[in-house]
Amino acid sequence: MSEAAIRIRNLSKVFRVWRHPSDMLKEVLTGRRRHTEFQALKDVSLEVPRGAILGIMGRNGAGKSTLLRIIAGTLDATAGAVAVDGRISAILELGTGFHQQYTGRENIIMGGMCLGLSREEIRAREDEIIDFAELRDFIDQPFRTYSSGMQARLTFAVATSVDPDILIVDEALSVGDARFQLRSFDRIRNFKRRGKSILLVSHSINAIASICDSALLLEKGRIFAEGEPNLVGNIYHELLFGPSDAAEQSHKAAHHAPALTDAEISFSEPVTQPPSDANGILSEPRNVTNGTDAPALIARSNSDSLTEPNGADLLRPVEGIKPSLNEHRYGDHRVRIGSISLLDADGRVTTQLKSLRPYTIVCRVEADADVNQICFGILIRNHRGIQVFGWDSRCGGSEVTRPEMKSPAMSAGSVGEVRLLFFNNLAGGVYFLTVALAGTNEHKYDMRLMRCSSPWSRRLKSSRRP
Amino acid sequence: MPRLFESSVCIVLEVAWHARPVPDGPPQGWNTMILTRVLDIQANLASWQEATSLVSQRRALLAVMTWRDLTDRYAGQALGAAWAAISPLLLMATYLLAFGVIFRGRIGPVDNGEEYVAYMLAGLVPWMAMQDCLGRATGAITGSANLVKQVVFPSELLPLRVALSSMPTLLIGLIVTIPIAIASGASHAVGLLVLLPIALVSFLLLLAGLAFWLAAIGVFARDIKDLISFLLGIGLFLHPVLYPPASVPDWLAPWFVLSPFSHMIWCFRDALTVSTPEHVWSWLVFPLVSVAAFTTGWRGYRMLKPTFGNVL
Numbered sequence: 001m002s003e004a005a006i007r008i009r010n011l012s013k014v015f016r017v018w019r020h021p022s023d024m025l026k027e028v029l030t031g032r033r034r035h036t037e038f039q040a041l042k043d044v045s046l047e048v049p050r051g052a053i054l055g056i057m058g059r060n061g062a063g064k065s066t067l068l069r070i071i072a073g074t075l076d077a078t079a080g081a082v083a084v085d086g087r088i089s090a091i092l093e094l095g096t097g098f099h100q101q102y103t104g105r106e107n108i109i110m111g112g113m114c115l116g117l118s119r120e121e122i123r124a125r126e127d128e129i130i131d132f133a134e135l136r137d138f139i140d141q142p143f144r145t146y147s148s149g150m151q152a153r154l155t156f157a158v159a160t161s162v163d164p165d166i167l168i169v170d171e172a173l174s175v176g177d178a179r180f181q182l183r184s185f186d187r188i189r190n191f192k193r194r195g196k197s198i199l200l201v202s203h204s205i206n207a208i209a210s211i212c213d214s215a216l217l218l219e220k221g222r223i224f225a226e227g228e229p230n231l232v233g234n235i236y237h238e239l240l241f242g243p244s245d246a247a248e249q250s251h252k253a254a255h256h257a258p259a260l261t262d263a264e265i266s267f268s269e270p271v272t273q274p275p276s277d278a279n280g281i282l283s284e285p286r287n288v289t290n291g292t293d294a295p296a297l298i299a300r301s302n303s304d305s306l307t308e309p310n311g312a313d314l315l316r317p318v319e320g321i322k323p324s325l326n327e328h329r330y331g332d333h334r335v336r337i338g339s340i341s342l343l344d345a346d347g348r349v350t351t352q353l354k355s356l357r358p359y360t361i362v363c364r365v366e367a368d369a370d371v372n373q374i375c376f377g378i379l380i381r382n383h384r385g386i387q388v389f390g391w392d393s394r395c396g397g398s399e400v401t402r403p404e405m406k407s408p409a410m411s412a413g414s415v416g417e418v419r420l421l422f423f424n425n426l427a428g429g430v431y432f433l434t435v436a437l438a439g440t441n442e443h444k445y446d447m448r449l450m451r452c453s454s455p456w457s458r459r460l461k462s463s464r465r466p
Numbered sequence: 467m468p469r470l471f472e473s474s475v476c477i478v479l480e481v482a483w484h485a486r487p488v489p490d491g492p493p494q495g496w497n498t499m500i501l502t503r504v505l506d507i508q509a510n511l512a513s514w515q516e517a518t519s520l521v522s523q524r525r526a527l528l529a530v531m532t533w534r535d536l537t538d539r540y541a542g543q544a545l546g547a548a549w550a551a552i553s554p555l556l557l558m559a560t561y562l563l564a565f566g567v568i569f570r571g572r573i574g575p576v577d578n579g580e581e582y583v584a585y586m587l588a589g590l591v592p593w594m595a596m597q598d599c600l601g602r603a604t605g606a607i608t609g610s611a612n613l614v615k616q617v618v619f620p621s622e623l624l625p626l627r628v629a630l631s632s633m634p635t636l637l638i639g640l641i642v643t644i645p646i647a648i649a650s651g652a653s654h655a656v657g658l659l660v661l662l663p664i665a666l667v668s669f670l671l672l673l674a675g676l677a678f679w680l681a682a683i684g685v686f687a688r689d690i691k692d693l694i695s696f697l698l699g700i701g702l703f704l705h706p707v708l709y710p711p712a713s714v715p716d717w718l719a720p721w722f723v724l725s726p727f728s729h730m731i732w733c734f735r736d737a738l739t740v741s742t743p744e745h746v747w748s749w750l751v752f753p754l755v756s757v758a759a760f761t762t763g764w765r766g767y768r769m770l771k772p773t774f775g776n777v778l
Binding site for chain 1: 524526530531534538612613614615616617619674718772773774775776
């Protein structure tokens with residue numbers, strides 16, 4: 001028995017596409033190439049060890065489903081080798097292989113038999129399947145009468161009941177409600193505990209981050225990134241919302257010189273005025289003229305002063321952090337987040353948060369170009385990458401911001417400050433903070449995602465009040 | 467028709483692509499390449515081994531699918547699966563009326579009609595079963611596209627299921643034919659007990675083999691469905707099924723030998739309606755053709771199976 005359940009080497013898949021059937025005929029007769037080739041997968045190599053959950057992310061058309069279908073064996077590869085060791089059960093689409101006219105119970109029997117169970121085995125598991133799918137009341141109704149969520153539940157219940165060595169799930173879980181998703185994730189973790197391998201395609205970075213051991217990002221048929229789900233999720237996020245090409249460049253940069261990309265990070269001089277408004281955004285960005293009288297950015301010091309900040313810190317620069325490896329940053333940087341700091345109720349810089357107390361996030365915003373729309377947002381994620389809390393000035397709600405504050409414009413060279421009060425309701429643990437500046441949803445000015453285990457997030461601790 | 471031509475080119479392309487010479491093998495022409503592959507004894511034996519082990523492992527699924535195939539065809543109809551019996555019976559009655567009563571065919575001068583009826587049914591019954599099977603075989607994969615595309619399961623069962631689910635038509639026909647044959651005094655115990663089982667096994671193999679081919683081709687060229695139903699329709703009249711041998715002109719008779727389906731019909735006729743086999747050669751040709759059809763069908767299907775996903 002080898003270590004890897006799935007081993008793929010240099011896998012490529014080319015679809016030959018003829019625009020019209022007669023083109024194929026002409027190609028045969030004249031010998032001239034008339035088809036276009038669509039490269040769905042290019043030189044993909046990966047290995048899935050036993051007992052591992054691999055998450056696969058990627059935009060629509062990136063090749064995710066093609067990859068899964070080749071692994072499952074329902075599609076042939078153009079080049080490369082796929083070695084699969086063990087019985088595969090795949091949920092490649094909703095209602096996989098189920099007959100619309102049959103009742104749920106008949107589909108359980110047919111589906112189970114298609115997947116290789118005997119009649120007796122299915123009968124023994126039938127109740128468990130029905131209970132897991134929570135379809136006891138509908139099991140004798142035709143499958144076509146089920147809602148998509150119910151269909152997904154039954155599909156998943158049957159596909160996982162056959163006890164495969166390798167389970168492939170292609171976005172099938174997303175239609176289920178939260179309760180079902182939770183239960184299916186439990187079941188997937190259970191599989192993992194028994195040494196099974198799972199391949200999971202999802203568009204939900206959260207889902208991937210919460211259960212996968214590693215993740216893979218496909219883009220245009222190639223492996224764009226692979227590794228820790230959080231990190232890959234960040235790159236995927238950038239791919240989705242970042243400016244085009246920038247993702248590719250930063251991807252290259254990250255591969256070649258990962259340590260030098262974020263040298264500009266520093267903490268601003270904390271603003272001493274106490275928070276005045278307990279509802280949310282505190283001050284609108286002030287336009288500051290670009291000159292010597294602008295609040296100078298404090299040069300970062302390289303002293304590793306990781307001591308807890310005290311009152312004296314207010315008057316001197318907060319220590320510089322070395323976030324290069326731990327921060328993921330992207331955007332077109334027409335407006336930049338110059339600095340981020342966190343103040344407690346007394347206006348002191350801190351990273352150790354106490355429960356049930358107000359804190360203020362202060363961000364310095366610097367515009368390099370004229371922009372007519374700015375939206376500011378924060379996101380707090382826990383150590384697994386699960387979103388815990390998020391807020392942005394557009395969805396903030398009327399009681400938090402005045403309408404004219406929603407999208408303030410900034411001119412080139414101006415510097416502003418955003419102060420955001422939030423009440424710490426977080427449970428004890430390590431969290432990490434993302435701060436974003438955007439124009440529209442598609443256009444990100446600056447995103448700074450700070451990974452946990454970084455000095456920054458280590459300092460963003462929430463501890464229970466003694 | 468141009469579309470049909472395109473489709474056939476499509477198939478040839480696809481087959482040629484998969485039969486292309488292995489890069490490290492000795493250079494060979496297409497013809498020898500295909501021939502050596504077809505005659506590869508080891509691969510042929512292996513295919514039988516694969517087929518038997520698959521069927522024995524998945525016989526429960528095959529049985530359920532076959533049963534489903536039968537009941538689904540008549541689902542939602544008042545008479546239900548009874549149509550599986552009614553439609554061949556009505557068809558046989560119609561042919562009897564046309565050729566037994568109106569045209570008044572006779573086998574020989576002493577034939578009072580019964581012998582001709584038995585003669586005709588012995589050819590008509592397997593033909594009807596074959597028509598039923600091959601007509602559906604072209605859609606065996608395309609009709610279950612979601613199963614083939616998404617479920618990791620042996621799709622070889624789908625053509626097999628089609629071949630098996632046409633067996634009731636054959637059995638119902640035989641249930642009618644055998645008493646008539648016995649009553650006409652033309653049948654023989656050896657024919658019924660020894661030759662008929664051989665013919666039935668060969669028949670099933672032939673249908674399964676053809677179903678494999680048609681199912682696989684049907685994926686790439688959907689028009690094959692119409693072509694096959696057309697060929698089966700005219701084939702009934704181009705084979706010695708309905709008319710007595712006496713009415714066939716001498717110059718035409720030798721041409722029948724060229725079609726394997728003539729041998730199939732002669733074998734059934736030898737088994738059912740005569741005391742001593744008249745077509746000894748057919749008993750060699752028919753089983754051999756059947757085995758060859760099954761072997762190549764299985765292997766061809768397995769060869770094309772991974773490419774189905776590109777088209778479905």
